[in-house]
Amino acid sequence: MVEHVGSTNPECVLDIRGLTKSFGTNVVLDGVSLTVERGKTVCLLGPSGSGKSTLLRCVNFLEKPDQGSIYLSGRRIGMREGGVIPMSTSELAQARARIGMVFQHFNLWPHLTVLQNLIEAPIHVQRRSRDEVVAEAEMLLERVGLTDKKDVFPNRLSGGQKQRVGIARALAMKPELLLFDEPTSALDPELVGEVVAVMKTLAEGGSTMLVVTHEMGFARETANEVVLMDGGRVVEKGQPSEFFTNPKTDRARQFLQRYVSA
Amino acid sequence: MTTAAFLSLLQGAGVTLVLSGAGIALGVPLGLLLGLIRWGRVPVLSPIVMVYVSLLRSTPAVTLCLLIFFAIPTMGIDIGPWTASVLTLGLNTAAFNCEIWRSGLNNFSPDQLEAARSFGMTPALRFRRIIFPQLWRACLPGLVNEMTLLIKSSPAIAVVGVVEITRAATRIGAQTYDPLPPMLVATGIYIVLIVVFVGLQRLTERLYGQAGAAA
Numbered sequence: 001m002v003e004h005v006g007s008t009n010p011e012c013v014l015d016i017r018g019l020t021k022s023f024g025t026n027v028v029l030d031g032v033s034l035t036v037e038r039g040k041t042v043c044l045l046g047p048s049g050s051g052k053s054t055l056l057r058c059v060n061f062l063e064k065p066d067q068g069s070i071y072l073s074g075r076r077i078g079m080r081e082g083g084v085i086p087m088s089t090s091e092l093a094q095a096r097a098r099i100g101m102v103f104q105h106f107n108l109w110p111h112l113t114v115l116q117n118l119i120e121a122p123i124h125v126q127r128r129s130r131d132e133v134v135a136e137a138e139m140l141l142e143r144v145g146l147t148d149k150k151d152v153f154p155n156r157l158s159g160g161q162k163q164r165v166g167i168a169r170a171l172a173m174k175p176e177l178l179l180f181d182e183p184t185s186a187l188d189p190e191l192v193g194e195v196v197a198v199m200k201t202l203a204e205g206g207s208t209m210l211v212v213t214h215e216m217g218f219a220r221e222t223a224n225e226v227v228l229m230d231g232g233r234v235v236e237k238g239q240p241s242e243f244f245t246n247p248k249t250d251r252a253r254q255f256l257q258r259y260v261s262a
Numbered sequence: 263m264t265t266a267a268f269l270s271l272l273q274g275a276g277v278t279l280v281l282s283g284a285g286i287a288l289g290v291p292l293g294l295l296l297g298l299i300r301w302g303r304v305p306v307l308s309p310i311v312m313v314y315v316s317l318l319r320s321t322p323a324v325t326l327c328l329l330i331f332f333a334i335p336t337m338g339i340d341i342g343p344w345t346a347s348v349l350t351l352g353l354n355t356a357a358f359n360c361e362i363w364r365s366g367l368n369n370f371s372p373d374q375l376e377a378a379r380s381f382g383m384t385p386a387l388r389f390r391r392i393i394f395p396q397l398w399r400a401c402l403p404g405l406v407n408e409m410t411l412l413i414k415s416s417p418a419i420a421v422v423g424v425v426e427i428t429r430a431a432t433r434i435g436a437q438t439y440d441p442l443p444p445m446l447v448a449t450g451i452y453i454v455l456i457v458v459f460v461g462l463q464r465l466t467e468r469l470y471g472q473a474g475a476a477a
């Protein structure tokens with residue numbers, strides 16, 4: 001695979017090129033290329049095991065890709081400029097701080113209150129002033145409707161509330177890009193709506209988001225682009241209106257038959 | 263039992279307390295370091311720690327104390343009975359503490375560490391801000407239990423001539439031909455020491471109870 005060098009489209013917040021990743025002999029990503037433009041929401045769909053989580057984890061180098069490159073607002077992630085020397089631990093940490101991540105199982109820090117969860121990384125990783133961070137965190141909690149929970153520990157929250165904290169925690173870093181890995185899959189059905197509503201507000205408010213989801217309603221209504229992965233490859237991309245009503249590939253048709261009821 | 267005898271028992275208690283305290287101060291952090299090496303599967307070091315732990319766990323404290331007292335001077339390092347005692351207690355308890363810390367670390371959910379990584383926390387920051395505040399609370403009961411075992415194994419250091427509680431009590435018993443009263447007092451002192459330790463643990467748990475329950 002030839003690696004493209006040179007500048008990326010300045011409107012591209014995320015530019016993934018020719019990413020490959022194997023675990024042993026299991027090829028999980030097989031040359032994935034994908035872009036997310038500023039202010040756009042891209043939904044990543046695909047059957048279980050198709051490599052969606054691995055792709056997200058590669059974006060912030062929680063998993064080290066074998067080949068390919070990732071640019072965040074034109075700056076290479078994981079490798080120093082030139083793409084030969086890997087970033088140091090602290091360079092990588094600073095790069096990761098530019099990307100917000102929301103997890104399927106929330107992954108909140110249980111020894112910290114809701115507010116402390118939000119301000120932890122902005123204060124200790126980004127070294128911003130405490131007063132400023134607290135003020136912003138309180139505004140974010142208001143936005144996700146959890147002002148009254150700010151001094152509560154996560155174990156007192158419902159799943160939907162936990163995930164809204166998870167989203168607010170990611171936003172507190174003022175990330176250039178938000179990654180969501182099945183943010184509603186661990187929720188009771190009646191709690192999915194409150195989280196989807198927050199994500200819709202974000203998408204409409206101009207956040208740049210890459211969302212792995214099985215919520216076809218969210219993808220159809222909110223995504224600017226839908227990307228279908230299968231077997232570690234991108235098999236179809238398109239506008240949601242096109243993708244859901246008029247899929248071009250057999251894989252997409254099979255996927256829609258399986259995952260979209262009626 | 264005379265007042266003088268009682269005072270020498272109290273002095274023995276002071277010695278037990280100081281040497282045990284020093285052993286704990288050495289053994290708890292050292293155990294954490296060893297536990298982290300095992301948990302992180304640090305190449306080369308991790309298997310060495312594993313061997314260290316199983317050797318120390320199977321060596322009686324008396325034997326270890328004599329070994330340290332006689333072996334270290336042969337390497338040209340001067341070592342008195344007090345240093346030998348602290349090393350004995352500290353190195354021994356470190357092996358047990360290593361396992362306590364390690365099992366605490368193994369029970370730690372990888373999810374929240376993944377979140378910490380993805381938020382740009384460096385390993386040092388993750389340890390300081392995320393792992394340790396939860397870890398010590400989870401490990402406290404096990405560590406305090408190990409501390410009480412350390413106090414109860416401390417009479418072993420008498421073998422190098424340190425006069426701690428039990429040694430003081432046997433001496434008085436030998437002088438007065440009436441070993442029972444000093445032994446009863448000695449037992450009482452051990453009980454008080456251990457009750458105080460466990461009480462401190464309860465107090466700490468109550469003070470940090472809320473967050474502890476959340477972890």
Ligand SMILES: Nc1ncnc2c1ncn2[C@@H]1O[C@H](COP(=O)(O)OP(=O)(O)OP(=O)(O)O)[C@@H](O)[C@H]1O
Pocket residue numbers: 023026028046047048049050051052053054055
């Ligand atoms: N750390 C790992 N070690 C070994 N294999 C892994 C690892 N992580 C993922 N895999 C494998 O990679 C493949 C893709 O996994 P991945 O989690 O990316 O899929 P996914 O599309 O997110 O699936 P799902 O919808 O079930 O979450 C699977 O076969 C999985 O077993």
Ligand SMILES: [Mg+2]
Pocket residue numbers: 052053054181182
């Ligand atoms: Mg997944």
